Amino acid sequence: MQTRTIRRAQPEEFDAVGALTVRAYVEGGHLDGDEDYTEVLRDASARAEKATLLVAVEGDSVVGTATFAMHGSGWAEAARPGEAELRMLAVVPEHHGSGVGRALLEAVVAEARSYELDRIVLFSQESMTQAQAMYRRSGFYRRPEYDWRPLPEVRLLSFALDL
Template sequence: MESVTIRRALPAEFDTVGELTARAYLEGGHIPAENTHYLTSLRDAADRAAKAELLVAVQGDKVCGTVTVARHGSEYTELARPGELEFRMLAVAPEAAGSGVGAALVDRVTDLAAVEAWERVVLYSNRTMTVAHRLYERKGFHRVAEHDWEPFAGVRLLAYALDLER
């Protein structure tokens, strides 16, 4: 694997990041094309950068992945409680799938959580994202089924958490 750099997204990259995120969800079969509301959210990287922390994975000069880091109380948290850092909208460009980009992004989030002394990292994942579920489990995340959520009919989100040593 070519080396991956994880850093904050630059404003000039927001459109690229938004399209990469939407493409990963659509091509992965995790969201129907008719779900224009969520596709609009996936494409709005500028909003994520303004209200949370938008990270990108870069190989060479190409953005190949992204994740949104939301601290408790952010407009982008859905699951996080006090002491918990949440990440959302993890996406890897389809052509970079399986290259370790997703793992590098998750590692960056958990490293950030440890440095900032959060107790736990949490996330929701669509039940169809089985490749991501395997990644989370390899990284030490466990299911928190009592926090699973169905934001609307037919979409079930699975809760995962990683407890950090303090």
């Protein structure tokens, strides 16, 4: 078993992180690959400019990523003062169920605690049931009053973790 490291993404990894994120969403059935959001997912460099872009690395391979966005960063869609937002948690399909997602989630929670924030918030597509189960196991709770639809066919479910 290779050693797994969670750390900030390096600029030379941004292309791989973007490709990994798109692949995870497309192969997971959460995008058809032609949507405008695909380009947002692919642009890891833009995320790293205003948010914390984390990666999970095993050996020489980036196998997962997550974006930690503070309120007011430009990448947080729902975070209010005292909150941060988890965005774009993605794991390569061959590593699903291996603990990569959980390790990234724990790193985001630790990052939020280091800022002494009140809460972490996130949105999850209805189809992301495996991720939602992980969030619940990690203490996140549903906030249906904050659910929203960025597109008529896409419903995003709101979750939060009080710190």
